[in-house]
Amino acid sequence: MPAGLFWFLAALSVLSALGVVVQRNPVHCLLSLVLTLLAIAVLFIGQDAVVVGFLQAIVYAGAIMVLFLFVIWLLNLPAESRPTGHLALRFFGAVAVAALMAELLVFALPARLQIRAAAHAAGYGSIEALSQTLFSEYLIAFEVTSVLLLVAVIGAVALARRTTAAEMQERGAADKAEIEKAA
Amino acid sequence: MIELVVGAIEAILMVLIGLHLAIFLLYFERKGSALIQDRVGANRAAITGFGRKLGLPNLGIVNTLVADPLKLFTKEDFVPDGADHFLHGLAPFLALFPVLITFVVIPFGDTITVGGYTFNLQAANLNAAALYLLATIGIGVYGVALGGWASNNRWALLGGIRATAQMISYEIAMGLALVSVIMTYGTLDLQEMVRAQGGVWFGFLPRWGIFVQPLAFVLLLTAGVAESKRVPFDLPEGESELILGYMVEYSGGKQAAFMFTDFAEQALTAMMLVTFFLGGWQVPWLYRDGFHLPGGHLIAVAPLAVSLLGVVSFLVKVVVLCAFLGLVRWTLPRFRYDQLMRLGWKGLVPLGLANILVTAFIVVAAGGTH
Numbered sequence: 001m002p003a004g005l006f007w008f009l010a011a012l013s014v015l016s017a018l019g020v021v022v023q024r025n026p027v028h029c030l031l032s033l034v035l036t037l038l039a040i041a042v043l044f045i046g047q048d049a050v051v052v053g054f055l056q057a058i059v060y061a062g063a064i065m066v067l068f069l070f071v072i073w074l075l076n077l078p079a080e081s082r083p084t085g086h087l088a089l090r091f092f093g094a095v096a097v098a099a100l101m102a103e104l105l106v107f108a109l110p111a112r113l114q115i116r117a118a119a120h121a122a123g124y125g126s127i128e129a130l131s132q133t134l135f136s137e138y139l140i141a142f143e144v145t146s147v148l149l150l151v152a153v154i155g156a157v158a159l160a161r162r163t164t165a166a167e168m169q170e171r172g173a174a175d176k177a178e179i180e181k182a183a
Numbered sequence: 184m185i186e187l188v189v190g191a192i193e194a195i196l197m198v199l200i201g202l203h204l205a206i207f208l209l210y211f212e213r214k215g216s217a218l219i220q221d222r223v224g225a226n227r228a229a230i231t232g233f234g235r236k237l238g239l240p241n242l243g244i245v246n247t248l249v250a251d252p253l254k255l256f257t258k259e260d261f262v263p264d265g266a267d268h269f270l271h272g273l274a275p276f277l278a279l280f281p282v283l284i285t286f287v288v289i290p291f292g293d294t295i296t297v298g299g300y301t302f303n304l305q306a307a308n309l310n311a312a313a314l315y316l317l318a319t320i321g322i323g324v325y326g327v328a329l330g331g332w333a334s335n336n337r338w339a340l341l342g343g344i345r346a347t348a349q350m351i352s353y354e355i356a357m358g359l360a361l362v363s364v365i366m367t368y369g370t371l372d373l374q375e376m377v378r379a380q381g382g383v384w385f386g387f388l389p390r391w392g393i394f395v396q397p398l399a400f401v402l403l404l405t406a407g408v409a410e411s412k413r414v415p416f417d418l419p420e421g422e423s424e425l426i427l428g429y430m431v432e433y434s435g436g437k438q439a440a441f442m443f444t445d446f447a448e449q450a451l452t453a454m455m456l457v458t459f460f461l462g463g464w465q466v467p468w469l470y471r472d473g474f475h476l477p478g479g480h481l482i483a484v485a486p487l488a489v490s491l492l493g494v495v496s497f498l499v500k501v502v503v504l505c506a507f508l509g510l511v512r513w514t515l516p517r518f519r520y521d522q523l524m525r526l527g528w529k530g531l532v533p534l535g536l537a538n539i540l541v542t543a544f545i546v547v548a549a550g551g552t553h
Contacts, residue, residue, distance in 0.1 A: 025267075027267075027270070027329070027332060028270075031270075031325075031329070034325065038322075041318075050309075050310070050311050051311055051314065054311055054314035054315060054317075054318050055314070057318035057321070057322065058314065058317050058318045058321050061318075061321065061322060062317075062318060062320075062321020062322055062324065062351075062354070063321060063351060063354075066324055066325075066328070066347055066351055069328055069347070070344070070347070070348075073332070073340070073344065126310060126311075127310070127311055127314075127371055
């Protein structure tokens with residue numbers, strides 16, 4: 001991956017991530033998040049993790065963010081109003097954030113800011129290599145995760161299921177009995 | 184360096200082919216529909232009137248290719264009051280862009296050797312091209328969704344919500360159909376898939392994917408039509424109930440961009456079906472050295488001509504499928520929304536899963552694909 005492209009994508013992902021926090025309209029925030037995810041997906045692809053990059057684009061940018069959009073629409077979220085509160089409170093809030101940021105920079109920057117091209121075998125990150133690892137070394141973790149997802153799906157269906165008329169009647173009868181018992 | 188230049192030229196060529204197919208579909212929409220419905224159709228505009236003097240019928244070409252675009256691109260670009268100006272302007276491009284960049288991974292021919300250089304007639308030879316297809320199609324949802332939301336119009340928002348729900352539902356069916364196809368060929372590389380469809384069975388039957396995966400063909404065809412939001416899946420537009428859905432507050436060039444997205448998606452569906460199921464650029468019985476007709480006859484063909492015949496074969500198949508999709512659009516009535524969702528989740532998804540299961544058994548029984 002050319003260094004220029006890397007820096008461009010890195011800057012784009014940081015800026016769009018800032019946009020998620022700074023913007024007031026939730027739909028604009030969501031679009032910034034999509035842009036962040038896509039920039040990171042292209043970064044993955046550029047670093048030879050081709051499949052991970054495409055899956056990031058398909059699953060996160062293409063599906064999960066669309067569901068976020070639905071939630072924003074369904075809750076009918078208005079644009080965020082300007083922050084209110086005491087001036088001193090806002091001032092000290094800003095100071096605290098600046099201090100945290102400075103701490104992060106002081107401790108993290110000197111140690112980590114080295115770009116190294118890690119050497120790896122041919123075919124690294126390809127679908128063949130990924131599947132080999134996934135279905136041999138991490139088979140149990142993979143299967144357990146799929147069971148977890150299945151449980152989540154069944155749970156979602158159970159929650160979203162409409163109660164039938166017969167069930168309503170049954171429940172009504174039970175409630176009635178309870179009320180009578182209490183009386 | 185020369186690979187880069189050729190790749191760029193091929194990419195532009197592929198986008199142009201996609202756009203021209205969209206224009207073909209637009210023409211079919213105007214004049215083909217008239218043929219199907221026994222109407223006259225667009226026949227008013229002419230440039231010189233020369234053809235009429237000769238007694239030739241007006242084919243509506245000037246209408247479709249000159250008058251309509253002129254009208255669309257000189258219209259007032261109207262943004263409704265209270266709309267999100269930025270997103271209202273961005274949405275048509277967010278819809279059109281992902282479709283156009285998808286065309287580059289479709290192989291439109293075998294390798295071709297010109298002047299000592301050998302080129303792969305596929306603009307971007309990704310080894311995970313099938314995933315790229317799914318990714319760009321998934322991103323295409325945003326244009327439509329945001330177009331509906333940014334218009335500050337309830338009909339538009341309803342259209343946008345319908346379009347989003349429909350597209351992400353049918354993406355699942357499309358993905359499942361693709362999984363069984365990928366299992367059959369054992370690769371994600373579209374060029375490799377097309378190569379695997381060369382040759383014949385029983386001495387005459389081309390080894391096309393449709394004969395191995397007929398169910399996946401039907402699933403991908405249905406999901407593709409639903410993705411392009413065309414009749415019978417045009418709920419997001421639903422002229423009789425939502426006026427024009429997410430497009431209702433768009434005029435002129437931006438509305439044309441949305442309309443073109445649908446046509447380009449239809450062209451893309453045709454290309455995907457051709458690549459996965461109809462042998463891509465393969466010509467039946469044509470090999471590197473010429474036609475091997477059933478019965479043992481050999482008609483020798485020059486290597487360059489073989490490559491070019493492949494490109495022609497690809498284009499012919501795509502145009503025929505595009506015409507078929509146009510025919511479907513003017514034949515079937517629109518689904519109801521609950522029918523649409525039931526078909527997607529209770530019809531296509533279980534069928535796709537069953538198809539994957541059966542394919543897996545057969546692939547394992549046959550000793551894997553490698």
